[in-house]
Amino acid sequence: MAPPPARDQRHGPAVRDLLRLARLGDIDGVRDQIARVSGCANPVQLTGYSATLDPATGEALHVFTSDDEPTGRLLIPCGNRRASRCPSCSRLYAADTYHLIRAGLTGGKTVPDTVRDHPRVFLTLTAPSFGPVHHRPTNRPCRCGQHHHPDAPELGTPLHPPTYDYTGAVLWNAHASALWARFMTHLRRAVAATLGLSQRALRTHLRISFAKVAEYQKRGLVHFHAVLRLDGPDGSATPPPPPATAAVLIHAVREAADRAALTLDSHAVGERTIRWGPQLDVREITAFGHRTELTDRAVAGYVAKYATKGAEASGTVDHPLYCPTCRGTGTHGTTPCRPCDGTGEGIPLRHLASRTHTRQMVRTCWELGRLTEFTDLRLWKWAHMLGFRGHFSTRSRRYSTTLTALRDTRRAWRTTQAHTRLNHPTPTTLITESSWSYLGTGYTPAEHLLATTIRHEHSLALQFHHEGGPAA
Ligand SMILES: [Zn+2]
Numbered sequence: 001m002a003p004p005p006a007r008d009q010r011h012g013p014a015v016r017d018l019l020r021l022a023r024l025g026d027i028d029g030v031r032d033q034i035a036r037v038s039g040c041a042n043p044v045q046l047t048g049y050s051a052t053l054d055p056a057t058g059e060a061l062h063v064f065t066s067d068d069e070p071t072g073r074l075l076i077p078c079g080n081r082r083a084s085r086c087p088s089c090s091r092l093y094a095a096d097t098y099h100l101i102r103a104g105l106t107g108g109k110t111v112p113d114t115v116r117d118h119p120r121v122f123l124t125l126t127a128p129s130f131g132p133v134h135h136r137p138t139n140r141p142c143r144c145g146q147h148h149h150p151d152a153p154e155l156g157t158p159l160h161p162p163t164y165d166y167t168g169a170v171l172w173n174a175h176a177s178a179l180w181a182r183f184m185t186h187l188r189r190a191v192a193a194t195l196g197l198s199q200r201a202l203r204t205h206l207r208i209s210f211a212k213v214a215e216y217q218k219r220g221l222v223h224f225h226a227v228l229r230l231d232g233p234d235g236s237a238t239p240p241p242p243p244a245t246a247a248v249l250i251h252a253v254r255e256a257a258d259r260a261a262l263t264l265d266s267h268a269v270g271e272r273t274i275r276w277g278p279q280l281d282v283r284e285i286t287a288f289g290h291r292t293e294l295t296d297r298a299v300a301g302y303v304a305k306y307a308t309k310g311a312e313a314s315g316t317v318d319h320p321l322y323c324p325t326c327r328g329t330g331t332h333g334t335t336p337c338r339p340c341d342g343t344g345e346g347i348p349l350r351h352l353a354s355r356t357h358t359r360q361m362v363r364t365c366w367e368l369g370r371l372t373e374f375t376d377l378r379l380w381k382w383a384h385m386l387g388f389r390g391h392f393s394t395r396s397r398r399y400s401t402t403l404t405a406l407r408d409t410r411r412a413w414r415t416t417q418a419h420t421r422l423n424h425p426t427p428t429t430l431i432t433e434s435s436w437s438y439l440g441t442g443y444t445p446a447e448h449l450l451a452t453t454i455r456h457e458h459s460l461a462l463q464f465h466h467e468g469g470p471a472a
């Protein structure tokens with residue numbers, strides 16, 4: 001008869017690892033460490049130290065080293081925006097985006113609150129049609145004759161896939177950011193023309209600030225939601241000239257959306273014009289809404305939601321698909337790439353667990369990526385985004401504060417807290433010296449378990465808060 005397994009071997013890896021942590025003697029410390037990164041799903045692990053030195057004597061006033069952490073390493077949040085990758089970091093990203101958009105609408109975080117009196121509009125720009133898709137019209141069935149359920153997987157997929165213009169759809173996504181830039185140029189021109197100014201004169205009187213987020217529609221095409229604001233020549237601190245009203249801005253938006261176009265001239269796919277679709281929505285944002293009016297608070301909420309929803313809703317893939325060895329080319333000089341068998345695919349695309357429609361968009365990226373005339377679009381790299389290679393959330397320089405500024409503020413606050421705990425004065429003239437090296441990412445099995453519990457507690461607290469309980 002086989003001897004009984006060693007005591008630890010009777011348990012799964014997570015329990016064995018928990019026993020190991022317990023033997024370290026500071027399981028609460030381990031838990032606190034994970035709670036400090038809010039249960040981040042995939043934290044970065046570092047070892048090293050930071051020392052605060054007295055500038056006069058060079059004496060170390062305070063040393064923080066990873067040896068002080070119960071597991072001997074420091075954890076840093078991954079900062080991923082996607083909820084599928086890290087629920088807690090994506091929540092923080094949404095909160096930061098909300099504050100950023102809100103500051104640009106109502107003031108705060110270095111933006112004066114007089115921006116509330118500047119003309120502001122909320123705008124949605126969409127892609128044109130590349131063929132009929134299954135959808136849910138309000139009062140009648142879909143063109144296929146069915147009434148689709150709101151969660152039906154066929155929504156947004158072509159009624160007739162063989163004639164759907166996949167090439168047009170992918171090329172549109174790939175040029176969406178450039179089309180936005182073109183739109184902004186036309187917008188400045190249109191505002192200048194309405195006010196009877198030259199473009200150069202416009203800059204000495206007025207600025208157009210914006211914050212925009214990209215969102216995928218069910219059909220896998222990106223569209224933009226944006227806040228536009230008219231400022232004086234110095235940005236948010238100065239009001240625009242009185243004739244520049246919200247009505248002027250709305251009129252100019254319509255004109256610019258109509259005029260903005262990019263022309264592609266390709267031997268393989270012919271001449272194509274990239275434009276916005278006919279569905280344009282533009283509305284004034286008011287400070288205090290009555291009934292149907294759009295308030296700045298509501299807008300900041302929408303924008304933050306769209307920013308984190310990002311790519312996930314449409315069934316795009318949350319990681320790049322090209323072969324990392326050959327970066328999608330399938331070759332190394334003249335020899336085919338061994339790991340991908342010369343296909344350039346990281347995993348065979350036919351194994352991609354997604355809707356046929358999404359796979360077809362990805363395949364189209366792959367095919368167009370082979371054409372030298374589209375090399376600049378780097379379609380292999382962005383195939384998982386169905387060709388879109390822009391940022392999900394962008395702002396003009398003068399809109400409000402930045403995500404980096406918000407993170408710096410948070411870091412400074414944490415440092416101050418740490419120093420207060422240690423009875424040190426806040427370092428204003430002190431020198432810091434540090435050396436950190438990268439160990440890896442993620443958790444051990446037991447830490448993973450602890451992180452899951454922490455995330456669960458956070459989401460319960462949040463739910464409680466939304467249901468009217470006091471803030472957690
Ligand atoms: Zn994270």
Ligand SMILES: [Zn+2]
Nearest residue numbers: 134135142144
């Ligand atoms: Zn249908």
Ligand SMILES: [Zn+2]
Nearest residue numbers: 323326337340
């Ligand atoms: Zn390869």
